[in-house]
Amino acid sequence: MPLHSRLHARPVQLFLLAGLLGLLALSLWSPPFPRYQLLQHLPTVPAWIALLIAARRGTFANASFAALAALLALHIVGARWTYSFVPYDAWSRELLGWSPERHFGWTRNHYDRFVHLMFGLLGVAPLAALLECGGRFSRRAAALVACSIVLAASGLYEVFEWLLTIAVAPEQAETYNGQQGDAFDAQKDMALAAAGAALTTAVRVWAARSPARSTEESLS
Numbered sequence: 001m002p003l004h005s006r007l008h009a010r011p012v013q014l015f016l017l018a019g020l021l022g023l024l025a026l027s028l029w030s031p032p033f034p035r036y037q038l039l040q041h042l043p044t045v046p047a048w049i050a051l052l053i054a055a056r057r058g059t060f061a062n063a064s065f066a067a068l069a070a071l072l073a074l075h076i077v078g079a080r081w082t083y084s085f086v087p088y089d090a091w092s093r094e095l096l097g098w099s100p101e102r103h104f105g106w107t108r109n110h111y112d113r114f115v116h117l118m119f120g121l122l123g124v125a126p127l128a129a130l131l132e133c134g135g136r137f138s139r140r141a142a143a144l145v146a147c148s149i150v151l152a153a154s155g156l157y158e159v160f161e162w163l164l165t166i167a168v169a170p171e172q173a174e175t176y177n178g179q180q181g182d183a184f185d186a187q188k189d190m191a192l193a194a195a196g197a198a199l200t201t202a203v204r205v206w207a208a209r210s211p212a213r214s215t216e217e218s219l220s
Contacts (some may be wrong), residue, residue, distance in 0.1 A: 012062045013055035016069040020048060023073055027080040040079035047072050064126035071122055073117050084180055086111035108180045116154070116189040120196025123150040124207040128204060139208035154193035158186040 024044065031037050046050040051068060054060055060068070078086055088111055089101045100106065127146035131137040137145060 010055060010058065013051075013060075013065045013069075014068060017048065017052055017055060020051075020069060020072055020076070023076050024048075026077050031080060032085070033082050036082050037079070040082060041076075044072070044079065047075075051076040059191060060126055060129060064129050067122040068126055071115075071119060078111055078115055081111075081114070083112040084109050108182070113189065113192055117192040117196045118196070119154065120150055120193040121200050122196075123143075123153070124135060124197050124200040124204065140205050143201045143204035143208070147197045151194055154190050158190060161186065 015076065024041075028037065051065070054068075055065065057158075081087065086109060089099055109180050119146060124143065124146045127149055128139075128142040130146055131142035182188070
C-alpha cells in the first residue's frame with residue numbers, strides 16, 4: 001500500500017478501534033450472563049490488540065480494516081448475550097414492527113449462524129489483500145487462497161469448541177458453543193461460513209477479469 005494511503009487510513013482505523021472499545025464497555029455494563037463473560041471475551045482483547053497493531057503498521061486499507069472491525073463488533077454483541085440470547089427479534093419488532101422469528105417460523109436464536117455467514121463474507125477480502133501485497137499472488141489466486149484459509153479457520157474453530165466441550169463443565173460448554181440442542185450445529189455453521197466465503201470469492205474472481213482495477217479499488 002502506498003505511504004499516502006497508509007497515512008489516510010490511520011485516523012479512520014483508530015476511530016473504529018475507539019468505537020470497538022466503547023462497544024465493549026457498554027456490553028460489560030450489567031451483563032445478563034456475568035458468569036460467562038470472561039469465557040466469551042477470551043478472543044476479544046487479543047483480536048483488538050491485533051487490529052491496533054495492524055492500524056499502526058498500515059497493514060490494511062480502510063475497507064478491509066472496517067470488515068475486520070465489523071466482525072469483532074458482531075462478536076462483542078454476541079458475547080454479551082452468549083450468542084444464544086441476542087434479542088434481535090425484539091429489536092426488529094421495536095424498530096420495524098416485524099418479527100423475523102414469526103415470519104420465518106424460527107424456533108432457535110440464529111444470531112450465531114448470522115455471525116458465521118458474515119465471517120465468510122467479510123473474512124476473504126482482508127486476507128486476499130495481504131496475499132496480493134507485494135505481488136506474491138495474482139488477484140484470482142489470492143481470492144481462492146483466502147477462501148481456503150477462511151474455510152480452514154471455520155473448521156478449526158469448531159474443533160476448538162469440541163475441545164472446550166471436553167475440558168469444561170457441560171453447562172459452560174453448551175452456553176459458549178450456542179448449540180441450542182442442535183446436533184449438527186457445527187456442520188451448519190461451517191456451511192454458512194463456506195457460503196459467505198464462496199460468494200465473496202466469486203465476486204473478487206469475477207472482478208479480477210478487469211485488469212484496469214487496482215487492488216485498493218477492489219477492497220472498496
